[in-house]
Amino acid sequence: MSNRPKPSAVIFARDIVPMAHFYAQVVGMIAVHTDPDHIVLDADGFQLVIHGIPAAIAASFDISVPPEIRTDTPLKICLPVDSIQQARRMAKSLGGKIKPPTSEWQARGFRACDGYDPEGNVFQVRENATTN
Numbered sequence: 001m002s003n004r005p006k007p008s009a010v011i012f013a014r015d016i017v018p019m020a021h022f023y024a025q026v027v028g029m030i031a032v033h034t035d036p037d038h039i040v041l042d043a044d045g046f047q048l049v050i051h052g053i054p055a056a057i058a059a060s061f062d063i064s065v066p067p068e069i070r071t072d073t074p075l076k077i078c079l080p081v082d083s084i085q086q087a088r089r090m091a092k093s094l095g096g097k098i099k100p101p102t103s104e105w106q107a108r109g110f111r112a113c114d115g116y117d118p119e120g121n122v123f124q125v126r127e128n129a130t131t132n
Contacts, residue, residue: 008040008047009077013119014058020050022094022117026087027079027125044080066097067120076114078124084113087125091115098125 013019020039023029029041029048037052052058081087088098098115105112110126117123 006042006045006047008049010049010051011077011117011121012051012053014053014061014063015119016050016052018095018118022091022096023048023050023079025094026090026096026098027081048077048079063119065095067095067116067118069116069122070120071122073122076122076124078112078126080110081125081127084111084125084127088113088115091117094118 011019011023016037016039020031020034020041024031024041027041027043027048029043031039032042032047033040039050041048041050084098084104085101088100091098095118096116099113101113103113106129109129111129112124112126114122114124
Protein backbone atom coordinates (compact mmCIF):
# COMPACT_ATOMS: atom_id res chain seq x y z
CA MET A 1 0.00 0.00 0.00
CA SER A 2 1.30 3.44 -0.92
CA ASN A 3 1.98 6.06 1.71
CA ARG A 4 1.34 8.86 -0.79
CA PRO A 5 -1.50 11.31 -0.16
CA LYS A 6 -4.85 10.54 -1.79
CA PRO A 7 -5.55 12.12 -5.17
CA SER A 8 -7.78 15.16 -4.86
CA ALA A 9 -9.28 18.11 -6.65
CA VAL A 10 -10.11 21.57 -5.31
CA ILE A 11 -13.24 23.57 -6.02
CA PHE A 12 -13.05 27.21 -5.00
CA ALA A 13 -16.44 28.28 -3.66
CA ARG A 14 -18.14 31.42 -2.46
CA ASP A 15 -20.08 29.48 0.17
CA ILE A 16 -18.37 26.25 1.20
CA VAL A 17 -21.09 24.71 3.39
CA PRO A 18 -23.84 24.36 0.75
CA MET A 19 -21.28 23.41 -1.89
CA ALA A 20 -19.88 20.64 0.31
CA HIS A 21 -23.41 19.48 1.10
CA PHE A 22 -24.22 19.41 -2.63
CA TYR A 23 -21.26 17.17 -3.53
CA ALA A 24 -21.67 14.99 -0.43
CA GLN A 25 -25.30 14.28 -1.33
CA VAL A 26 -25.03 14.06 -5.14
CA VAL A 27 -21.86 11.97 -5.25
CA GLY A 28 -22.10 10.16 -1.90
CA MET A 29 -18.97 11.59 -0.29
CA ILE A 30 -18.37 12.14 3.43
CA ALA A 31 -16.72 15.11 5.15
CA VAL A 32 -13.41 14.07 6.72
CA HIS A 33 -12.15 17.56 7.64
CA THR A 34 -13.87 20.86 8.26
CA ASP A 35 -12.47 24.25 9.17
CA PRO A 36 -13.69 27.78 8.40
CA ASP A 37 -11.99 27.86 4.99
CA HIS A 38 -12.09 24.23 3.78
CA ILE A 39 -14.27 21.18 3.79
CA VAL A 40 -12.64 17.97 2.62
CA LEU A 41 -14.91 15.26 1.23
CA ASP A 42 -13.75 11.70 0.69
CA ALA A 43 -14.95 8.65 -1.21
CA ASP A 44 -13.19 5.64 -2.65
CA GLY A 45 -9.64 6.95 -2.30
CA PHE A 46 -10.35 10.39 -3.75
CA GLN A 47 -10.78 13.68 -1.94
CA LEU A 48 -12.70 16.74 -3.06
CA VAL A 49 -11.65 19.91 -1.27
CA ILE A 50 -14.20 22.71 -1.14
CA HIS A 51 -12.01 25.76 -0.56
CA GLY A 52 -13.43 29.12 0.41
CA ILE A 53 -12.81 32.14 -1.79
CA PRO A 54 -11.37 35.01 0.26
CA ALA A 55 -14.19 37.18 1.66
CA ALA A 56 -13.13 40.33 -0.21
CA ILE A 57 -13.26 38.49 -3.53
CA ALA A 58 -16.49 36.63 -2.68
CA ALA A 59 -18.17 39.95 -1.86
CA SER A 60 -17.31 41.28 -5.32
CA PHE A 61 -19.73 38.98 -7.21
CA ASP A 62 -23.13 37.34 -6.89
CA ILE A 63 -24.25 33.85 -7.78
CA SER A 64 -27.48 33.99 -9.79
CA VAL A 65 -30.31 31.48 -9.44
CA PRO A 66 -29.96 29.42 -11.51
CA PRO A 67 -26.23 30.05 -11.58
CA GLU A 68 -24.36 31.21 -14.65
CA ILE A 69 -22.69 28.06 -15.94
CA ARG A 70 -18.90 28.35 -16.06
CA THR A 71 -18.16 26.59 -19.32
CA ASP A 72 -14.96 28.51 -20.02
CA THR A 73 -12.77 26.65 -17.53
CA PRO A 74 -10.12 24.21 -18.82
CA LEU A 75 -10.95 21.54 -16.21
CA LYS A 76 -13.97 19.36 -15.48
CA ILE A 77 -14.21 16.97 -12.55
CA CYS A 78 -15.69 13.56 -13.36
CA LEU A 79 -17.13 11.78 -10.33
CA PRO A 80 -18.51 8.25 -9.97
CA VAL A 81 -22.08 7.73 -8.75
CA ASP A 82 -24.23 4.66 -8.21
CA SER A 83 -27.02 6.11 -10.34
CA ILE A 84 -27.08 9.11 -12.68
CA GLN A 85 -30.85 9.24 -12.35
CA GLN A 86 -30.61 9.46 -8.55
CA ALA A 87 -27.80 12.04 -8.76
CA ARG A 88 -29.93 14.08 -11.19
CA ARG A 89 -32.83 14.25 -8.70
CA MET A 90 -30.51 15.15 -5.81
CA ALA A 91 -28.66 17.83 -7.81
CA LYS A 92 -31.94 19.51 -8.76
CA SER A 93 -33.14 19.57 -5.15
CA LEU A 94 -29.86 21.19 -4.02
CA GLY A 95 -29.61 24.03 -6.57
CA GLY A 96 -27.60 22.34 -9.31
CA LYS A 97 -28.54 20.35 -12.37
CA ILE A 98 -27.52 17.28 -14.30
CA LYS A 99 -28.59 17.31 -17.94
CA PRO A 100 -31.51 15.07 -19.03
CA PRO A 101 -31.11 11.41 -20.03
CA THR A 102 -30.97 12.42 -23.70
CA SER A 103 -27.57 14.03 -22.96
CA GLU A 104 -26.06 10.86 -21.49
CA TRP A 105 -23.37 9.00 -23.40
CA GLN A 106 -21.44 5.78 -22.94
CA ALA A 107 -17.74 4.88 -23.28
CA ARG A 108 -15.13 2.56 -21.78
CA GLY A 109 -17.58 0.75 -19.49
CA PHE A 110 -19.39 3.77 -18.03
CA ARG A 111 -22.37 5.99 -18.79
CA ALA A 112 -21.81 9.73 -18.25
CA CYS A 113 -23.69 13.01 -18.07
CA ASP A 114 -22.60 16.59 -17.44
CA GLY A 115 -24.14 18.98 -14.97
CA TYR A 116 -23.38 22.00 -12.82
CA ASP A 117 -23.26 22.73 -9.10
CA PRO A 118 -25.02 25.59 -7.23
CA GLU A 119 -22.20 28.01 -8.11
CA GLY A 120 -22.18 27.10 -11.82
CA ASN A 121 -19.11 24.84 -11.90
CA VAL A 122 -19.45 22.18 -14.60
CA PHE A 123 -18.86 18.58 -13.52
CA GLN A 124 -19.65 15.12 -14.84
CA VAL A 125 -21.16 12.10 -13.14
CA ARG A 126 -20.41 8.57 -14.26
CA GLU A 127 -22.13 5.29 -13.46
CA ASN A 128 -21.20 1.76 -14.37
CA ALA A 129 -22.52 1.07 -17.88
CA THR A 130 -24.49 -1.93 -16.62
CA THR A 131 -26.38 0.28 -14.10
CA ASN A 132 -29.90 1.32 -15.05
